[in-house]
Amino acid sequence: xxxxxxxKKDKAWTMAVPLYLFTIxxxxxxxxxxxxxxxxxKDVLWGVTNQFTLNNYAKMFDPVYGKTFLDSLKLxxxxxxxxxxxxxxxxxxxxxxxxxxRNFVMLLVVVPFWTNALVRIYGWMILxxxxxxxxxxxxxxxxxxxxxxxxxTYGAVLIGMVYSLLPFxxxxxxxxxxxxxxSLVEAARDLGAGRIKAFxxxxxxxxxxxxxxxxxxxxxxxxxxxxLADLLGGGKIMLVGNLIKNxxxxxxxxxxxxxxxxxxxxxxxxIIFLYRKLTHSKDLEGFF
Amino acid sequence: MKQRKMxxxxxxxxxxxxxMYLPVLMVVxxxxxxxxxxxxxxxxxxxxxxxxxxxxSLMEALRNSIVLAVSSCAISAVIGTIGAVxxxxxxxxxxxxxxxxAMLPIMIPEIIxxxxxxxxxxxxxxxxxxxxxxxxxxxxxxxxxxxxxxGRLVGxxxSIGEAARDLGASEFRMFxxxTLPLVAPxxxxxxxxxxxxxxDDVVISFFVTGAQTNTLPIKIYSQIKLGVSPEINAxxxxxxxxxxxxxxxxxxxxxxxxxxxxxxxxxRR
Amino acid sequence: xxxxxxxxxxxxxxxxxxxxxxTDPAGSSAGQGEGQTKDLNIFTWDGYIPQDVLDGxxxxxxxxxxxxxxxxxxxxxxxxxxxxxxxxxIVIASDYIIDIARKKGGIMHELDxxxxxxxxxxxAAFQGQFYDPDNQYTIPYAAGTPVIVYDPSLVDIDIxxxxxxxxxALADSIVAMDDGRNLIGMTLKSMGxxxxxxxxxxxxxxxNKLMELKPNIRTLAVNQLQDVILSxxxxxxxxxxxxxxxxxxxxxxxxxxxxxxxxxxxIDNIIVPAKAPNLENAYSFINYILDPEVGAKISSQIYYxxxxxxxxEFLPESFTSNAALFIPSEVLKNTEFIQDVGETTAAxxxxxxxxxQQ
Numbered sequence: 001x002x003x004x005x006x007x008k009k010d011k012a013w014t015m016a017v018p019l020y021l022f023t024i025x026x027x028x029x030x031x032x033x034x035x036x037x038x039x040x041x042k043d044v045l046w047g048v049t050n051q052f053t054l055n056n057y058a059k060m061f062d063p064v065y066g067k068t069f070l071d072s073l074k075l076x077x078x079x080x081x082x083x084x085x086x087x088x089x090x091x092x093x094x095x096x097x098x099x100x101x102r103n104f105v106m107l108l109v110v111v112p113f114w115t116n117a118l119v120r121i122y123g124w125m126i127l128x129x130x131x132x133x134x135x136x137x138x139x140x141x142x143x144x145x146x147x148x149x150x151x152x153t154y155g156a157v158l159i160g161m162v163y164s165l166l167p168f169x170x171x172x173x174x175x176x177x178x179x180x181x182x183s184l185v186e187a188a189r190d191l192g193a194g195r196i197k198a199f200x201x202x203x204x205x206x207x208x209x210x211x212x213x214x215x216x217x218x219x220x221x222x223x224x225x226x227x228l229a230d231l232l233g234g235g236k237i238m239l240v241g242n243l244i245k246n247x248x249x250x251x252x253x254x255x256x257x258x259x260x261x262x263x264x265x266x267x268x269x270x271i272i273f274l275y276r277k278l279t280h281s282k283d284l285e286g287f288f
Numbered sequence: 289m290k291q292r293k294m295x296x297x298x299x300x301x302x303x304x305x306x307x308m309y310l311p312v313l314m315v316v317x318x319x320x321x322x323x324x325x326x327x328x329x330x331x332x333x334x335x336x337x338x339x340x341x342x343x344x345s346l347m348e349a350l351r352n353s354i355v356l357a358v359s360s361c362a363i364s365a366v367i368g369t370i371g372a373v374x375x376x377x378x379x380x381x382x383x384x385x386x387x388x389x390a391m392l393p394i395m396i397p398e399i400i401x402x403x404x405x406x407x408x409x410x411x412x413x414x415x416x417x418x419x420x421x422x423x424x425x426x427x428x429x430x431x432x433x434x435x436x437x438x439g440r441l442v443g444x445x446x447s448i449g450e451a452a453r454d455l456g457a458s459e460f461r462m463f464x465x466x467t468l469p470l471v472a473p474x475x476x477x478x479x480x481x482x483x484x485x486x487x488d489d490v491v492i493s494f495f496v497t498g499a500q501t502n503t504l505p506i507k508i509y510s511q512i513k514l515g516v517s518p519e520i521n522a523x524x525x526x527x528x529x530x531x532x533x534x535x536x537x538x539x540x541x542x543x544x545x546x547x548x549x550x551x552x553x554x555x556r557r
Numbered sequence: 558x559x560x561x562x563x564x565x566x567x568x569x570x571x572x573x574x575x576x577x578x579x580t581d582p583a584g585s586s587a588g589q590g591e592g593q594t595k596d597l598n599i600f601t602w603d604g605y606i607p608q609d610v611l612d613g614x615x616x617x618x619x620x621x622x623x624x625x626x627x628x629x630x631x632x633x634x635x636x637x638x639x640x641x642x643x644x645x646x647i648v649i650a651s652d653y654i655i656d657i658a659r660k661k662g663g664i665m666h667e668l669d670x671x672x673x674x675x676x677x678x679x680x681a682a683f684q685g686q687f688y689d690p691d692n693q694y695t696i697p698y699a700a701g702t703p704v705i706v707y708d709p710s711l712v713d714i715d716i717x718x719x720x721x722x723x724x725x726a727l728a729d730s731i732v733a734m735d736d737g738r739n740l741i742g743m744t745l746k747s748m749g750x751x752x753x754x755x756x757x758x759x760x761x762x763x764x765n766k767l768m769e770l771k772p773n774i775r776t777l778a779v780n781q782l783q784d785v786i787l788s789x790x791x792x793x794x795x796x797x798x799x800x801x802x803x804x805x806x807x808x809x810x811x812x813x814x815x816x817x818x819x820x821x822x823x824i825d826n827i828i829v830p831a832k833a834p835n836l837e838n839a840y841s842f843i844n845y846i847l848d849p850e851v852g853a854k855i856s857s858q859i860y861y862x863x864x865x866x867x868x869x870e871f872l873p874e875s876f877t878s879n880a881a882l883f884i885p886s887e888v889l890k891n892t893e894f895i896q897d898v899g900e901t902t903a904a905x906x907x908x909x910x911x912x913x914q915q
Contacts, residue, residue: 012459015374018367019430020386026427027392030404034396044899046634046657064911071915090304093297106477107535108305112312113484114531115524116508118516123311126318126326131789133314151790152776154915163308167484171477175440178473213439217432217481220394234776235735238913244397249631250737251906254403261400268395269388325807327787343608345624403635410639494632499598499644500623510603510626513799514859515781517604 038258048254056259065243065260069267072240075229076222079161083169083218084211086162091173091210092203095180106174109167121160121231128156128232152234160232161222168221169214176210177203215275220268240264312528319521326518336522343519346507350523353504356418356493357486360425365479367426368433373467376441391435393428401428402495409496416498424496425486432485433478440474597838599624600633601649605699605825607858614845620838630654637664642830646839649698652824653897656688665694666829672840675847675867683824683864687894695826696843699861702892703739703821704881705814706801711792718817719747722795723766727773732791735777737909738895739821741767743795746818752893755901764908771912786811799860801881813880815888822892824864 041051059065094105112120127133128151135147150156184206188198226241240260247257314326319337323330340346371390375383393401402424409420448470452462468475490505497503508520597614599606603626611622627633630651637648642664658664670676673696683697707716714726722731733740741760742752744767750759775791782796783804794801805811827846829839845851852865857876862884863869877883898905 012374012377015370015463016378016386017374019371019375019390019434022367022427022430023386023389023392026423027389030401030408031389031392031396033404033407034400045660045897047638062907064907064914067914068910086304089297089300093301096297097301103476104535105301105305106480109308110480110484111528111531111535112308113481114487115312115315115528116505116520117488118505118508119315119520119524120311122326122516123314126314127310129788129790163311166304166308168481171481172436172439172474175436175474175477176442179440179470209439209442213435216391216435217394220391224397230735230777230779234774235778236774236776236913237915238910241397242913243910245399246737246906246910248399248403249629250909251902252631253903253906257400261397264397265392265395324803325781325784325787327784327807406635406639416640416644490628494627495636497625499600499625500596502623502625506626506628507603510628512628512780513602514604515784515803 034258034261037255038262040255042253042255046252053255056256057263059256060259060263068238068240068243069263071237072223073267075157075161075237075239076219078158079165079222080215080219082158082162083165084214087166087169087214087218088173088211090166091170091214092177092207094170094174095177102178106171109170113164113167117164118227118231120164121228124156124160124163124232125151128159151232152236154233154237157229157233157237160228161225164225164228165218165222168217169211172213172217173207173210176207176213180206212276216272219271223264223268312524315521316525316528319518319525321518321521324518325515326521336518337526339517340519340522340526345502346504346519346523349502349504349507350527352418352421352501353487356421356425356503357483360422360429360486361479361483363422364426364429364482365433365475368430368478369437369468369471369475370463371430372434372437372441373463373471376438387438391431394431398428398489398491402492405492406495416496417501420496420498421493421501421503424492425489428489428492429482429486432482433475436478436481437471437474440471594835594838595619595621596835597622597647597842598645598835599647599649599842600627600637600645601647602626602628605649605859607855610846610851610854610858613851614842617845618838618841620835620841634658634664637830641832643832643834645830646833646835647842648828648830649825650828652686652688652826652894655695655826655828657897658828659688659694664831666831666833666836666839667693668696668829668843669840673844673847675844678847678849678852678865678867680864680866686824687896689826694828696828696847697864698825698827698846699856699859700822700824700864701798701861702815702823702884702889703734703743703795704798704801705793705795705816706786706804706811706881707793707814708786708808708810709812710810711789716793716812716814718814719743719795720818722773722793723747723770724773727793729773729775730792731770731773731795732776732778732782732785732793733774733795734782734797735779737905737912740795740912741905741908742821742895743816744770746816749818752821752895753898755898757901757904760901760904760908764911767908767912777913783807798862798881798884802860802879805879805881806875815884819891819893820888822889822894825861 037048038056039052039054040048041053041055043049094102094109097105125132129135130147130149130151132151134150135144138144139147180203185198185202188202189195193201223239224241226239226245229235229237229239229242244257244260244264247253247260318326320332320334321330322333322335375387405420405424409416414420448466452466457465488505490503490509493503494506497506508516511517511520597620599622601624603624606624611624614620615622625645627636631654633648633650634654634657637645637658638661655665679697683700684692689695705716705719705722712727712730714721714724716722721727738752741763744763745752745754745759748759748763748766750763754760754763776785778785781800782794783800785791786794786804787807794804796804801813805813827843829836829843833839846855847865849865849867850871852863852868853871853873856863856865856868857873860882862882863872
């Protein structure tokens, strides 16, 4: 009995073969290319020369570039925090709706994001302008006496970031709450746990994998969403994504751009690793 | 008590949804604006809709974008889902490594990924066009589906699978009858997200497309000489309306179907 | 949920077939070898060639135009290089990138001007520049200068040059282009130096001066700078002439200033890649573009200076009276191209990174 189960278990890996192949061809090979590129020398005119150097990494110790990393991390953490606080209840409530409503709300959440991102940001700009819709509403309601400057501030960037990434928290949370075993929550309550205590000891713990997925899907892109910072923040925030783009396009220093990318990736992995450790989400246990 | 709580949660859902639709609503309103810029309201017009319909290059870009998003999402849904299921169930030494590697495409800044793809595809001598676009988009769509499906699989009761196996279910049947229905919501969520990402991608698409395959985002982002044309607002509005009609129709269809399955389940009980 | 996907898929297929009828399969007929082909692949910013101009060419010749777009010159060159220039017939791009392409060699096709009947319509003032001293590769398409534009009703001071932008009276009220070379260059100009300064000590001074400009910057922007002025979000702008022209067209009360310290200048040119698949069509398209009436149609719609001297008489009044477009020739004499500065590029990048940080 045990033996057959064992054998069947071994066959499961075949399902991962396409993923393996695809990952090796389209992810690992490009990654090697990037790492190699990061150790090469920039050509003065255009492109790279085949000369080994460590300068691209050494350059990063310059406080100017270091600060860019810090600023990006700050914004990414703030974004992830707000997105989690807003997205978790949404995903949770959504999962508690009747099934047919649930699917409808899921589509409602995603459909705005099928509109082009740039166009959506212009929509925000119309809303947030000093003479924009929001200020006119605030003035008309008598909440403020003078238009407030929101556009081109840090606040505007945060609004845009949270807005753009919210579905990436909502949907993973939803899909993990939806499959949750509610009898466990009831059991906890039967044992005398209050509503709030039951939530924190049972519900939150059981849905943590969903939050983790959301964390990855929000945190990682939030480091790179620089065009949002450019448009809503008035181009006054320099993010790593921005810096990398400038290296490749304006400074034409591909190797430095590659080195920045490598460091950025390592940093992201480290943060996800720490997050996993801290939340004790033992990732891949329990299925079959 | 319970009634009121239901109310509050619906209110929260509604509030967040309104926030999500506000900027899109602006896009819709200004698609009727009789001015080249969205600085102020200058009266009602349908001019942009007419212009949009006659703009053949815009229509072609739209078609390319949709074909691209649908094909790459379909491929990545398959690879990502069975990959996640297979990985969770097997115990390999390289498992952790692959798992992390599979997340990489969303961690590599897209501009550098685009340039690498450009170098890689020219090295392989692939002709630039729809095929290279689909390959590249599939690469960065997989993680969205993979991560969400994996999150869903964690903690699902082992005993279900073991029971099925004890009853002699084949691997194949087990996947379709047990695993797939269990992960379906996650596959749907992940695919919807991936679809949005594919429909929006400009940087990677630019590097891997050919001379005859323009996509909608490339077209929009490259309108920097004269600013983004209000035709784009009109197009986005049409796409939005179209999507909603689809959702409404499918809601109708889904409802009748669901009622039927529910009654079947009840009979079984 | 399944139904939704099925429906979307069905809709996509429907659109696909519908649109498929419109696009003939000739798309794949490129590279039929010698002789007249039925395609022309153009690579440039979207909207940079007006639709009626494109339609006119197709009507005249029956050649189908495929347009693909890029966002920046650098992306364009990366692409052109990787594909060996094999996919495109006509590329419109900026001066400095053409300079790099020329120095690299092998990317551009050397033009045979005898095949271009309208060649003599080009205004010689736009030719023989640093990026193509012997006019071997380029046909000037459009030219522009960055200018200062401001709303006199909101600004108390009389702005005459770059130096005035540092005036404390302009606190939090300037919109400037999000472009390091241009803004650092503008600062250098205000110090009496060149846009292409390579002395690191001078650049250090420029950096310190640029940092002092920060309190006055409301926003940096890549596109639609005119909207920032028109919406009242900023009252002063340092932007490309085309954007200034659109601003002035929408609000004639705005004032255009040609900075007295001297202006930047740029020319976007048509080039033909070395391995253009439809070379004959590329020539006929260039000839068509140089037609006086077509030239006037282009310039008046894209708001750039017109390098086609024969087009002058066809330019509409609204074009010639726009202060951002009709720049006196003595002002144009005191301009400077922004060129590649080689090794110093890294220094410019660092200054710009520091400036953009909070």
